[in-house]
Amino acid sequence: MRGYTTHSHEPIGAVGIEPMTSDILIVGGGIAGLSAARELAPDHDVTVLERNEIASGATGHASGLVTVVADYAERREAARYSIEFFREYDGTGQFSFHELPFVQLRTTPELSGLRDEAADFRDDGFSVTAHDVAALEDRYPNVFDLSVHTGAVVFDDAGWVDPYTYAATLADEARNDGADVRTNTEVTGLIVDDGAVRGVRTDDGDRRADRVVVAAGWRTPELAGVELPVRPFRYQTANLETGVSVTDYPIAWDQESRLYWRPEHNGELHVGGGAYYVSEPGSIRSTTVEGFKRLIARTVPDRLPALTDARLATDNTCPSGDSATPDHLPIIDSPPNGPSGLVVATGLHGFGIMAGPAIGRAIRALVVEADAPFPLEPYRCDRFGPNASWEFPYIAPTAAETGP
Ligand SMILES: Cc1cc2nc3c(=O)[nH]c(=O)nc-3n(C[C@H](O)[C@H](O)[C@H](O)COP(=O)(O)OP(=O)(O)OC[C@H]3O[C@@H](n4cnc5c(N)ncnc54)[C@H](O)[C@@H]3O)c2cc1C
Structure with a gap:
């Protein structure tokens, strides 16, 4: 088990200086902390505490x-809330939401399964279509080679954002x-x-506050x-x-390699995946691994035949890593084993x-003890039972596993 620091029970102000006071303290200036700050700032005195710069972690x-x-x-109300937010937020400050369809290149199940899946999303009001290989070729001529695929599921309610600009815009608004x-x-x-958080x-x-949000990845x-x-x-x-124009290429995910990609404004193709767990916090490297580059080298020209001569321009990884949970959904909760006034947002x-x-909306609902426009139960920590440990096996719903 990891060692946890214990709470400090010293009286506030023990160092002899009157501590700064806020209604709400938010620890972490990543997307979770800044989304919460934007939600809470209009009617509360909010302080965000970030140990580096904003968005310097995974964000x-x-x-x-x-x-x-x-x-x-499986959490379509939250998905709808988010996509509608991005559409409305487009044009706020420097922020842009670049709408582009998302094509999932699927190897399983049968085409009839893909059609059922798409119909199920349409029943919930989303624009989702199953394409066989010929239909995808009609829609995106000369883009994909789908020799190992059954077909594709295309999600029209999708796009991409520049994460730093998004985070900075949230911070500006807050x-x-x-x-x-x-x-x-x-x-x-x-x-x-006395069982309650005080700062x-x-x-x-x-720093003193009766409500503290820890959103530190x-x-x-x-x-x-x-x-x-x-x-x-x-x-x-x-x-x-x-070396070719990819600006009209859709966002895509390849079920076989578990890589995803999207066009950049400068004509480059951004490719991602290569996920794996880091057993010891602190051991995360800041360079991409060779296995990931090899995966790209053998996958991209196969799936996107016009890109046979593509070359690596830059590569990147996140030295601090993102946080994972056993079911790939976040934990946003006031933990029952924590002090009152504490909200955590992680995973x-x-x-x-x-x-x-x-x-951000869920954190606000917990902090002000109000309802959210979608259910919060799926994000509670007790969904994992009383003996949940951090040593759970990896679930990779989208990302490729390439190993360290
Ligand atoms: C390479 C990569 C690609 C990704 N692609 C996508 C994508 O395409 N779409 C998508 O939706 N998500 C994507 N993600 C995931 C996404 O980036 C993360 O899920 C999200 O940014 C996590 O936000 P966070 O606020 O929880 O954590 P972070 O962004 O890590 O923020 C936590 C913050 O807490 C701060 N902190 C930590 N300890 C302390 C402390 N003691 N005191 C004060 N501050 C502290 C850190 O400095 C950090 O800034 C990707 C992640 C990576 C790494």
Whole structure:
């Protein structure tokens, strides 16, 4: 079991300085913390505490795919909330939502299964169509080679965003509503008194609040002092110089290789996947692994025949890693084994950008003890039972596993 820091029970202000006070403290300036700050700032005094710069964790390294209808297929109310948010938010500050269909290239099941799947989404009001190989060729002439596929499921309610601009726009909006977004401030633990959270300790002194949101990625359990089934994992990405125009290519995911890709504005193709767990926090490397590059080299020219001469332009991974859960859904909850006034938001499992709007809204609902426009039960920590451990096996709903 990982070692958890215990809550500090020293009285607030023990260092002799009156601590700064807010209504709500948010630990972590990633997409979860900033989405929550934007939601809460209009009617609360909010302070965000980020140990580096905003979006310096997983958020700033993300591919920005908004394929939430497909990736939150069992949580469609939250998916709908998020996609509608992105459409409305388009044009706010520097933020743009680039709508593009999302094509899932599928090897299973039979075409009739794909048609049933698409019809089920349409029953819920989403624009989703199953295509056989010929129909996909009609829709995207000379784009795909589907020799190993059954067909494709195409989600029209999809697109991509620039994650840093998205995070920065959320931060700007929160600041405009009075939030204090403090960077380079490390939180070292919670202050708990009589079973209730009273604030946090930081490397810049104590801060007082009766409500604290810990949204610090996979570090959340340790900082919040609660055991949660969350562990760090890696995603890797690369940009390819293609030598052809890919700006009209749809976003795609290949079930066989489990790679995904999307066009960049500069004509490059952004490719991602290559996920695996990191057993020891802190051991995450900041370079992509050769296995991931080899996977790209053998997959991309096979699936996208016009890209036979594509070359690696840049590659990237997230040194801090994203946080995973056993069922790939986040944990957004007031943990029953934690102090009152505490809310945790972690385990965004590779989908935190696309689900960010719903996550921010869910955090607000918990903090102000109000309803959300979608059910919150699927995100509670007790769904994993009392003995849930962080040592759970990997579930890779979309990403390729390439190993360390
Ligand atoms: C390569 C890659 C590609 C991805 N692609 C996509 C995609 O296409 N679409 C999608 O939806 N998602 C994608 N994701 C996933 C997405 O990036 C994450 O799910 C999401 O950004 C996680 O947000 P977060 O706020 O939980 O964590 P983070 O962004 O990691 O934020 C946590 C913050 O907490 C701060 N922090 C930690 N400890 C402390 C402390 N003690 N005191 C103060 N601050 C602290 C960290 O510095 C960090 O900024 C991708 C992820 C990666 C790595």
